[in-house]
Amino acid sequence: MRTSSFSSFLLKKDSSLPMLSDFAKILEMVNTSSFYSDCKLCPNMCQVNRYEAKGRCRTGSLPVVAWSGLHKGEEPPISGENGSGMIFFSGCPLHCAFCQNIQISGGDSSLLGLEVSEDELSDMMIALEEMGAHSLNLVTGTHFIPSIVNAIEKSRKKGMGLKVVWNSSGYESVEALSLIDEYIDLYLLDCKSLDRDVSARFAGLGKYADNIIPVMDFIKQRKPRTDLDNLSGTVLRHLLFPGEIKSTRSVLEYFSKHYKDNFVLSMMVQFVPPRENPGFEKVSEEEYDEIISYFDEFGIEDGFIQELGDDIPWIPDFRRDNPFPLSFATPSPYFLSLKKERL
Numbered sequence: 001m002r003t004s005s006f007s008s009f010l011l012k013k014d015s016s017l018p019m020l021s022d023f024a025k026i027l028e029m030v031n032t033s034s035f036y037s038d039c040k041l042c043p044n045m046c047q048v049n050r051y052e053a054k055g056r057c058r059t060g061s062l063p064v065v066a067w068s069g070l071h072k073g074e075e076p077p078i079s080g081e082n083g084s085g086m087i088f089f090s091g092c093p094l095h096c097a098f099c100q101n102i103q104i105s106g107g108d109s110s111l112l113g114l115e116v117s118e119d120e121l122s123d124m125m126i127a128l129e130e131m132g133a134h135s136l137n138l139v140t141g142t143h144f145i146p147s148i149v150n151a152i153e154k155s156r157k158k159g160m161g162l163k164v165v166w167n168s169s170g171y172e173s174v175e176a177l178s179l180i181d182e183y184i185d186l187y188l189l190d191c192k193s194l195d196r197d198v199s200a201r202f203a204g205l206g207k208y209a210d211n212i213i214p215v216m217d218f219i220k221q222r223k224p225r226t227d228l229d230n231l232s233g234t235v236l237r238h239l240l241f242p243g244e245i246k247s248t249r250s251v252l253e254y255f256s257k258h259y260k261d262n263f264v265l266s267m268m269v270q271f272v273p274p275r276e277n278p279g280f281e282k283v284s285e286e287e288y289d290e291i292i293s294y295f296d297e298f299g300i301e302d303g304f305i306q307e308l309g310d311d312i313p314w315i316p317d318f319r320r321d322n323p324f325p326l327s328f329a330t331p332s333p334y335f336l337s338l339k340k341e342r343l
């Protein structure tokens, strides 16, 4: 996830609600299938037994949490007054070249975080609600979907009422997403690129570009309307990669043709080269102006855009209790107590 300040240019209305019978079917499936023993939870389809080995996401069968707490850097309707209640999962099926969370993604073989049980994960959700979180924000949880479904279910039984935001790279399998879709109120989904070469260079896998359209189509079918006042639907995030304005143009054109009436666009421009990989330029003012001209060209009138030239150090340091700038984040006391206990 990239954290920063956003300007909005308009919001939409409408909502969709899950059916109770669907929850029962999903729970039965999650608890009787072999999702971790023959893992095909993401498009990598490693088919490893995660009780004994690790696939590209670098994680076993227990959820690993890198940080939990309130964070105010998301789009305003998601952060609300108090901040969004974040749970950052460790490990990642993707490993982008520009990843700002490399300490926790496993991209460089380090993997900071605490292994937690489903009960502890559900208590973490409840603790965020008790802190006054505006929403529950699950960051990069694809590889732990079965455990997350069980944890949400447990927390709901204990009275947790937060709206659930699924904060993801978009590198998902539709089959795994269909397990958790009923529990998600709002997708906060990346569309990094539709171009294989750009995806390979920046996201580490060319097949990201092949996979993202079926994912967006699935979500559009399941949640055809976005109502940010009610935290439902989809915010589609796209980050401009330096020197790759053509890729952004094709994403915006595709968005305009296929999702403009369903999703809200969040255009991100604060590309921060990671410390470990500084060989990227920052986005220029000329590129920023060009994006604005695309909004006109493609009739995109709703959504958010980041401001250019923010000097706040946005690369989090997950070795600290609070990895983010102090004014933006407050750690969960429950998470810190688990950390103290384990480390």
Ligand code: SF4
Pocket: 039, 040, 041, 042, 043, 044, 045, 046, 047, 048, 050, 054, 055, 056, 057, 058, 059, 092, 093, 142, 143
């Ligand atoms: S979730 Fe992990 S182990 Fe499973 S298919 Fe994806 S990368 Fe491989």
